[in-house]
Amino acid sequence: MSGILVVRDLQKTFGSLVAARDINVAVPPLQIVGIIGANGAGKTTFVNMITGHLRPTKGTILFDGRDITGRPSRDITRLGIARSFQVPQVFTSLTVFENMCIATAIARASDRLLAQALTPLHSPGSVAEAEAALELFRIATYRRTLAATLPQGVRKLLDIAMAAAGAPRVLLLDEPTSGISIEEKFGLMDVVMAALKNRRITVLFVEHDMDIVERYADRVLAFCDGAVIADGPPIVTLENPRIQELISGPKLNMTASGSRHA
């Protein structure tokens, strides 16, 4: 198996609970991978292991051929794998611009803390990159707004823009459209996917809305009970009745469960 991100026999157990079992996935560069599955299927556990938030019980994770299994999340970020969060992790007492500038300044600086203590936050480079990122993610009009008062969609975009600072090669988005109204979802994903394509970033995104997955993913990984039960192009995978039933329940309930997540 080869690819920018290769996962081999990945397993995670919490006591007797198996949150991930024998996951084998290879993601080639620039692929857009949708991760689907019911709540508790192991999607976020998978994301957490790749980004170093959780240490796998077994198995290896290779990034660009390099073993990153069990490394702390800050090292993995420095190597080039970033993530956004289901609940946006932004600095709520700062403005949108300050949030973005912190992300770009950290990404540009050396990872030595003492160097960071001697480098000013606002350098021409960090400011220009922050401005460019706000434009790219279409949130520049909010630059002076406190992050605490942002509409949910903008906060999601800011969270993703901050994760994408410093040109990561792989970006994992955990439910980028959760908490967003149905009318806004496609607009948000259009902006995000265009921006990430522009930056040539490989994307893995967790998503409950199958229309979103179908529209944006090149490939779908379906999780059930900690295991990958289907892996293929969206049309093939999503049409599989077994997958539909396992992931979304009987067809009638699909909109109901979808709106509960919204």
Place this chain on the structure above:
Amino acid sequence: MAPRPLITGMLALLAVAAVAPTLPVWLVSLAAIAFANALVVLGLIILWRSGLVPFGQALFYAVGAYAVALMTRYTGVRDALVLIAAAAVLSCLAAFLAGFLLARYREIFFAMLSLAISMILYGVLVKTETLGSTDGFGVEPPTYLGYAPQGNMHLLMLFWLVLAFCAVSALLVSLYFHSIAGTLAVPVRDSEIRLEFLGISVSRLIHLNLVIAGTLAGIGGALAALSIEHVDPNMSYWTTSGGFVFVTVLAGAGSVAAAFVGSFVFELLKSIAYDSLPGTWQIFLGAALLLTILFLPEGIGSVFARFRRPRKRETTGARP
């Protein structure tokens, strides 16, 4: 390009230094102690910005003070700069060691753990005869690069030395507040997870802030020991730490200058209250803090910020 408040602050310090010889001795002496203590407060401001309130900062204050006192007592070293440098190194080391434990805790756990560590030092000082026990001991007047001032000149030299350390510390801390690491204090309060996923080790960052704050407290303690000419275990007691927190609340975390103004106002209030209400001076101080919290919830520093803000808007508006 130095920011305007920094220039204003430095000019204010120079003005204070220039008029000092004409001021009454009691006021210069009070200001020397107030500004020495302001260095501790400056360190607390660094920690407070990330939501940490140490109730044991007197630990490092006492380490600095005792370092100076013990050196004048047991060695021939008298030079003020050497004494203070030694105090700074020792308190830095103490903060570095304590930091391995403290940097892992937040909120009340951090506050209580820091208090506990400082009370250990208090216990050691009280029980150890060679360290002066409960009475402490006197501190010999220092020399300045070989110059040994006489009479009033002694106090003035010391005051100028305190001001010089304040100026340098204020300058360095303001620079730090504009650096990447220094700006991350507020983000630490908002989302440690995001910081970790941006590639920052939050515990290392807090450890660095603890070392900076501890070193400032040690220098403050050294200068206070030289100003008071005496050290005793009360310098490490939790009420001393509480006093520094009091001044930090009074000053607010908004500006570097507030630490100095806040500390001076506190010492002044304390001595006025002590003079006029010897038995009940704490009530006076308590009322002052209450009024500050009610009417200036962000401390004295917010007054400066209020003056500064409209001017800032003008300059950014003028830029093309």
